[in-house]
Amino acid sequence: MPLEYCIRYNTTNTYENKVHSAYWQFLIIPETNESQDLITTDFNNSLAAMNEFSINGYGFSTIRVNPRKNFQEITFNAEFKVLKKDANPFEFDPSQNIKEDYLRLNSLNFKVDFDQFLKNTPFTTLPDSSMGLYQLDDTLSLFDNLQALNTWTYQSIYFKVGVTDVNTTLNNIITKKYGVCQDFTHLFCAIARNNKIPTRYVSGYLHQGNGYFGDSQMHAWAEAYIPTIGWVGFDPTNNVLVASNHIKVCHGKDYQDCAPLKGIVCSQGQNETQYSVQVISRQQ
């Protein structure tokens, strides 16, 4: 049975002094893929500036705003309706192809095809001293290994907001053991990629049920490529497989490729940002 979700994204930026020039780029529109359909998109800003729909460098939908006038405050409101197919993440039999999967990971053509998601970035690079942090068990299937890695990542970091920011390195995260969803995801990606498994960082929304508090921010998880299955989503922050309550916006190598909001604002003095995300479900 398909599920309908309504996502509301609001942000208000307030500046101490008048801003003369500003550009924003939002990467917040849910994509349409095999498991979800974007039905409606509504986006507006309080300055009535033009909302330009475009793409980022990897082809995901963006909205750019460039108010060509002075301002001290701007509010953006977005509302998206998404239909999500009720999928079973376990609809394949992972035990079938253990050997073939490992063989294909090592073939040159596979490495060429998935190069982008096999190389680590500054966000997903483990310090040399932590290379042996986690070992795969090659008697198990790739899927079982990734599930174990998902659990291990979940157990290795305590979820805590405010300890890390977008520039925190993995070294810092594994020594302090605190982080948020992007930190869990970066760690998962780093280890999977070190084991030659193509892995991408996914940005999106998570619905945790009506009234839960965890959905007030955008979420992040990982997708790993298992040759005989395809891309499979893992959410190490919650130790679950990606299911119908995960609504995907985009993917990339790391947070940097998926930053929901990029802004170039020329202003002096202080500024303040308020930001909220709401995900509401309606069983169809």
Place this chain on the structure above:
Amino acid sequence: MTNIENKIFSSYQRDSQLYDEIFDEEGAIKQVYQKLFNLYGEHSIEDYVKLNSKAKSSFFNQGITFQVYGDKETKEKIFPFDLFPRIIDPEEWEIIEKGSIQRSKALNLFLWDIYHDKNIIRDGIVPMDLISSSANYLDQMNGVDPPGGIYNHISGIDVIKHKDGKYYVLEDNIRCPSGVSYVICNRTALKRALFGVFNHYQTYSVTNYAENLLDLLESVKPQGVDIPNCVVITPGMYNSAFYEHSYLAKTMGVELVEGRDLFVENDFVYMKTIKGPVKVDIIYRRIDDQFLDPLEFKSDSAIGVPGLFAAYKKGNVTLANAPGTGVADDKAVYTYMPQIIKYYLDEEPILNNVHTYHCSRPEELKYVLDHIHELVIKPVDEAGGYGISIGNRLSTSEIELVKEQIIESPRKYVAQPIMSLSVHPTYIDETEEFEQRHVDLRTFTVLGKDKEFVLKGGLTRVALQKGNLIVNSSQGGGSKDTWVLKNI
């Protein structure tokens, strides 16, 4: 007339170990230089002192100066220039020209391939590392078709003549190669100082560069554009090559802009003018990839245009050179150029590559270990000259140490023969004499849709310090007017 009678060369010291561009091994003047040699011999050294200062003031008057960063007071300098031109005969030039076109085309096909199907890697010709570990490979360019299929519109290929008298390529510069304005200004300065000498030679003009560049850039305009509007974008007047940016815009007859003069709306690029926005279709960019668009690359870039990359990706604007070309002018790619040329063009390379021994291959490792004293040993993963050992300058114990390092991790090292750049008589201010100095030649090749252009001339760069092999202007190099003859 013989050498000895020639006043200005009476004290010229010729090192017979070096390849001199104008004298042969016996010290006889080469045929192409004979007339010039006689003409210059009519003057005294005192005349040259005068002519040289005249030429220098010509540069100041034209505003052709550059700034050296980091000095206490920023001082405008002129690029050192000397009055004795380098002459390239038609036969030699044909090799350089054909070789440059061949290399540029092969690099273009290589770039298309590594941003699309990557067949050259699948076929095992070049290793995966070339793209997976290159900081200049842009994932964003994967699958993007640049307008007209051209990536390296402008290539600056640096060639040298070795003591065997053959031309070798030292580097392929395909990001934003600079120096072409000096080629044209050197010619202007020499004409002002010594106009008469041009009556005795049939030399190709170099002033047609800008019109050819514009013509070829217009040939790769975005689809659906009838009469394209081209601009040159510069990081600004504080950039060391600002003179060249303004010169090229002026001579192409197009606007020179900075990032703040442009804006993107609905994925089209516009230039702000007093009459309102004007659409821009082709951008000759002189800013690096990472600074092009703060929304896609370095977010603190103040010299880029927000949204430019999206406009490019949608095919609404041509960027020259295309983003991501830098991956192909890596040192590592250079070593595979002969294979790259063969793979895409099924041709033998016209210009030589400096041979590279990969210590990872056992038979080559043996050769390297046996011939260290005549090789340059370079680590593959270091940049900026770190870790380079020049064999003939090592002591016996140092050689043993280098051998040990290579044997320990052979994959980490490559080796090349020590190249000796040819020398050319160069007027030296301090001694007020002509002396031998090492030279190279930067050529400029422009690729367009189904046509190409090589500037018949190029920038001969001179290492002004005696014995020095480094010709870069930042290292105190100078330059020479370079003549390509129509006939001898």
